[in-house]
Amino acid sequence: MRKNTMVIIGSLIVFFIVAFAIWRGFPPFQLHTDKFPGLLHEAAVQSQDIAVKIYKSERKLFLYANGEVIGIFKIALGFAPVNDKESEGDGKTPEGKFVICYINKQTPYVYFYGLNYPNAEDAERGLKQELISQEEYKQIAMAAKSGNIPLWKTPLGGEVGIHGGGTWWDWTQGCIAVSDADILTLKEYLKIGTPVEIFP
Known part of the structure; x- marks a missing residue:
C-alpha cells in the first residue's frame, strides 16, 4: 500500500514538472535553429543589419542578419490572436512595421523588447474612429517618425513587445512570447531600433 502511494506521488511530481516545462516552453518543446546549425552564434552581435519578421499564422519568429535568416523561433501570441490589434484589452497582437x-531587463519574462505600437497607421485609424485626440495623434506620429516610445496609455493600447515566458498556448495580452531560453538567445541581437515586421 505504501509502495503504491509512493509511486502515485512520484508520478504526480513528474507530471507537474513536465507540464510546467511545456508551459514555459523549455526544451525540447521550443523551436531553435535546426535549419541553421551553428550560424546563429557565428553571425554574432557584430552584424550590422539585424531584423525580425513574425508570422502570426505560423507562430514563428524569423531572425535575419544582413538579409539572411539565421534563426527561427516558436512564439505565442495574444489570447485573441486573429486579426490586427484595434484597442486596449482586445488581446490581439498588432500587425505592421515597428x-x-x-x-x-527587469521583468518576470526575463527580457522585454517594447515595440513602437501604436505606429502612425494605428494613430490615423484611431483618430478616424475617434479613439484618440488630435494631440495624441500628433504625439504618436512624431514618435513613429523618430522611433521613440509612443503614447502607450490610450484606447489604442500599448506596451506590446517581445518577451520570454513560454509558447505552449496564446496567453499574452497582445505581446509576442518566446521561451525563456530563446529570449536569452535573441538578446544578443535585438537592440533599440531593430525593425520588427508582423504579418497575419
Missing part, C-alpha cells in the same frame, strides 16, 4: 523602442 521598431524596438524600449528594453526592460
